[in-house]
Amino acid sequence: MADPTNDFFSRLPRGDHPFLPDKYSGTLRVDLRVDHRTEHWYLTVLDNDVQVSRRSNQADAILQTDKALFDELVSGRRAVKAALLRGAITVEGDLRMLNAFRYLLPGTGLSRTREVRERGRRLAGEAQP
Template structure:
């Protein structure tokens, strides 16, 4: 069984084009540490067209964290910016690319869409 991280990156690579990144140009590299070694995931984004490889190549934004935390990000159990603020991950380069990449991460598993949750309570009764 593949890790959530592997499933996330292979899914992004398989889709090839992400509408949420149509105005984005740049590259990200994720250095994920586990068991005394580091796995690399490189994403090249060109106007929504995304190419994913496992190469250790230079990138505009380099994110370093441990594999366990990134698995939680890939399943929506953790948040990238909150993890960055807690010093559980580091970023070098263009932080904006990480913020834009976060659009591709799933939300929390228990999250619900806000409209059905309010059930019309935001409207005034007439």
């Protein structure tokens, strides 16, 4: 059976993340409730590079939710902002790290914002005499 959360985190350390703005650096711990236990994922973000481990160390921000919802978030079927407003996820600490995390998710729009802006600049540049 596919595990969207594991697939998502296993892909993150591979290569550059061009849609992640340079202004984000820090750590985010993701605590996922599964039955009667908690799974921990630890992200370190620095210069568009993302490292992932399974540590439960202190972090600049801690995101907490259940694994079923997180599977939907990392699959692009649910939006982080909406889940946060509904109280389905909680975040403690530096909210900028939640924003950084949103840039890493598929289908959020944030992951494509920079690409669309750059494409628009290129097209505008080509249209000038």
